[in-house]
Amino acid sequence: MPDESGGAPVLEVRDLRVGAMTPAGEVPLVRDVSYDLRPGRTLAIVGESGSGKTTSVLALLRLFPLRSDYRVSGTAKFRGTDLLSLSDAALRRFRGGALAMVFQDPGTSLDPVRTVGAQIAEMAARHLALGRRPSRERAIELLNLVGVPNPRRAVDRFPHQLSGGMRQRAMIATALAGHPAVLIADEPTSSLDVTIQAQVLGLLKRTSEAMGLATILITHDVGIVAALADDVAVLYAGRIVERGTRDEILGSPDHPYTQALLASIPRLDSPRGTRLGSIPGIPPELHDAQAGCAFEPRCPHRIERCALERPPLDPLDDASGRVSACWVHPSLTAAGSR
Numbered sequence: 001m002p003d004e005s006g007g008a009p010v011l012e013v014r015d016l017r018v019g020a021m022t023p024a025g026e027v028p029l030v031r032d033v034s035y036d037l038r039p040g041r042t043l044a045i046v047g048e049s050g051s052g053k054t055t056s057v058l059a060l061l062r063l064f065p066l067r068s069d070y071r072v073s074g075t076a077k078f079r080g081t082d083l084l085s086l087s088d089a090a091l092r093r094f095r096g097g098a099l100a101m102v103f104q105d106p107g108t109s110l111d112p113v114r115t116v117g118a119q120i121a122e123m124a125a126r127h128l129a130l131g132r133r134p135s136r137e138r139a140i141e142l143l144n145l146v147g148v149p150n151p152r153r154a155v156d157r158f159p160h161q162l163s164g165g166m167r168q169r170a171m172i173a174t175a176l177a178g179h180p181a182v183l184i185a186d187e188p189t190s191s192l193d194v195t196i197q198a199q200v201l202g203l204l205k206r207t208s209e210a211m212g213l214a215t216i217l218i219t220h221d222v223g224i225v226a227a228l229a230d231d232v233a234v235l236y237a238g239r240i241v242e243r244g245t246r247d248e249i250l251g252s253p254d255h256p257y258t259q260a261l262l263a264s265i266p267r268l269d270s271p272r273g274t275r276l277g278s279i280p281g282i283p284p285e286l287h288d289a290q291a292g293c294a295f296e297p298r299c300p301h302r303i304e305r306c307a308l309e310r311p312p313l314d315p316l317d318d319a320s321g322r323v324s325a326c327w328v329h330p331s332l333t334a335a336g337s338r
Contacts, residue, residue: 044229097127097178117155127178244322
């Protein structure tokens with residue numbers, strides 16, 4: 001994608017592959033995912049449930065569930081250091097510090113028997129080498145930054161004493177405690193009601209802009225993409241099928257899957273009685289080997305080649321840095337290859 005930030009990528013992911021090892025063999029979860037992440041920009045990774053969105057970012061920090069067996073390959077260079085080649089001990093120095101993550105559910109991510117201030121202060125002490133009192137002051141400062149009322153009282157509260165929206169703000173404060181360069185937000189508002197979602201999304205946008213963070217946003221919500229993203233990568237069955245700027249993807253989607261996703265979103269300006277679009281069929285089983293395009297069985301534009309050969313992620317003709325993996329341009333009236 002084009003560099004509109006004027007800065008070099010802080011994170012360069014190339015050919016990322018993730019497989020889950022099972023008694024029956026390896027099940028591919030993420031395949032050949034590549035992107036650049038630049039300071040001050042937000043990359044939204046979008047797709048249906050099970051598309052590999054969360055797995056693709058958990059692999060960067062090796063945050064897979066305990067007693068699970070995953071195989072990861074490719075490269076993920078953070079300022080020149082390949083995160084995928086680091087030992088567990090070396091990776092821990094980055095995790096929660098230079099690279100921080102906000103999870104979906106703060107109710108399960110925050111320790112219920114420790115105050116939120118203690119948890120924020122721990123991250124500050126670990127990654128900024130602060131003493132006990134400066135760490136506590138850092139926690140109060142961050143709670144104030146993320147809009148928690150009366151932060152000097154809130155710092156001594158336990159997670160269950162805060163509302164869901166305040167817990168999510170405390171989670172964001174915890175992620176910011178180590179002065180991260182990269183912030184990963186995994187469906188950060190999925191457990192919140194609509195009003196609180198808007199507040200938290202506004203907070204994430206303001207914080208990212210003020211701190212110049214490079215942000216990865218995992219979501220299935222196109223409205224969130226429109227509000228927060230600069231760049232978008234669309235995942236289907238573990239692969240990126242289209243990548244470009246927010247305006248390119250939302251304004252003129254190229255890939256049939258991206259078009260179908262956007263068509264399934266209700267619009268306020270739609271004429272009365274307009275039927276909501278839907279995507280026929282179901283996503284493929286990840287363990288099923290497919291020679292062609294994974295979306296081919298559900299695609300209204302498919303041709304014979306789509307079932308036989310997997311389309312590469314190629315640049316489009318507009319020379320913008322945008323890429324799409326499709327043998328047939330959906331707007332063409334006659335079938336043909338790119």
